[in-house]
Amino acid sequence: MDAGGQVVVLGAGIAGVSAALHLQQRGVSVLLLDRAKPGSGTSHGNAGLIEMSTALPHPCPQDLGTLVRYALNRAPDLRWQPGGLLGMAGGLYGYWRNSRPGRIGPIGASFRALMGKALDEHRALAVPAGAAGLLRDCGWLELVRDPRLLEVDRQAEVAPHGIRVSRLDSAALERAEPHLRQPFAGAFHWQATVSITDPGAYVARLAAAFVARGGEVMAAKVQGVTRQGAGWRIATTGGAVHAARVVVALGPWSPDVLRPLGLRVPMLFKRGYHRHFAAAEGTVLNHPVHVPGSGHLVVPMDMGIRVLTGVELAPRDAPPDLRQIRSAEAAARTYLALAEALDPPWLGTRPCMPDMLPVIGEATAHPGLWLLFGHGHHGLTQGPASGRLLAELMTGEAPFIDPAPFSAHRL
Ligand SMILES: Cc1cc2nc3c(=O)[nH]c(=O)nc-3n(C[C@H](O)[C@H](O)[C@H](O)COP(=O)(O)OP(=O)(O)OC[C@H]3O[C@@H](n4cnc5c(N)ncnc54)[C@H](O)[C@@H]3O)c2cc1C
Secondary structure: OEOOOOEEEEOOOHHHHHHHHHHHHOOOOEEEEEOOOOOOOHHHHOOOEEOOOOOOOOOOOOOHHHHHHHHOOOOOOEEEOHHHHHHOHHHHHHHHHHOOHHHHHHHHHHHHHHHOOHHHHHHHHHHHHOOHHHEEOOOEEEEEOOHHHHOOOHHHHHHHHOOOEEEEEHHHHHHHOOOOOOOOOEEEEEOOOEEEOOHHHHHHHHHHHHHHOOOEEEEOOEEEEEEEOOEEEEEEOOEEEEEOEEEEOOHHHHHHHHHHHOOOOOOEEEEEEEEEEEEOOOOOOOOOEEOOOOOEEEEEEOOEEEEEEOEEEOOOOOOOOOHHHHHHHHHHHOOOOEEEEOOOOEEEEEEEOOOOOOEEEEOOOOOOEEEEEOEHHHHHHHHHHHHHHHHHHHHOOOOOOOOHHHOHHHO
């Protein structure tokens, strides 16, 4: 296929679909290419949170106690396989260094510049696409067992970042979540976060809007990207595609197509699992809930109650190790009446860069090769804002936020 002056976007997750919509809005002809249905990769399997209540991009803890717990491989929030540690040693060291006090400050500021726009950018795409019905303005609840922890002034901690949190005592928590089985001292309600009740369907609806406006989606696996004259040749299982410019938005698979071009991406693969359960008769969960330190999250979704794990550091394609999702399920069952599992466990990978910021920009020394990946723990949140920034840079428009921290020169 000759896509001529077209832009070909590789990957129809939240990042690629958002970029395709933004390029289309600016009059660019776009072909969106994915081996699977739009929104069926990492962008389907996450916790569905447009996370407007976080000031930092998940830095590595620095205190010795936590690091020792991690080293012993018994922490519920992070487990590792030896192959994962060895294969990502350089990236992990970078991640740890960038988490240190002197460095995390500026990284956090760049992170918030993108995150602060995230919800507005979601609505700007979701409303015209008919996807806004999948957004629930419910925030999430941090469940607290120890009454002393409830006394901490969390609002004062996060106020400098414009984040709102309210404290629920046990009676208020019972009104908010009448079916929690265990007594909790209360909860913190992180109100600004929005929950997407079916993240895969949400991305699919955005992609459908792209098609309805004349965009083209091609189902084929990318086998390689090579320079051809002033443009690019993309070898796929559906034949070769030629294009003037390419956007690599393949999430955790992005490094695979870039390696043969001499671009080595130091991506960290932070794997995570989910599984859906039916609620036991009469049980309702109104908010996503998390017990700090438990290493799991429970989210009410359209397809059931989604129980998710923390991080597993393992080679991206290593076989699943179901211990984490089993213990997440067991922990959730202690406070919520779950009935049968509705599907087998799902395994996905958070694509993280060592400086915890996504890569958004043109590859150094490869004109016409644009990069859009590395969104880590917050890619669902950031996708629409990242897609806008990329489209602005590609079309020479003034960028709505400073693109420098996200530049591909970091690679
Ligand atoms: C357990 C878990 C929980 C999470 N929770 C949240 C959350 O609550 N909030 C949040 O903001 N983020 C969350 N995230 C992170 C978020 O899901 C990701 O950062 C985000 O989905 C990445 O989007 P993407 O478009 O870059 O990648 P993807 O959604 O993975 O899209 C990449 C696409 O590339 C396609 N592809 C790959 N290889 C090829 C090939 N060779 N040829 C053709 N197509 C190919 C795939 O099929 C896929 O559709 C979570 C992640 C995990 C794993």
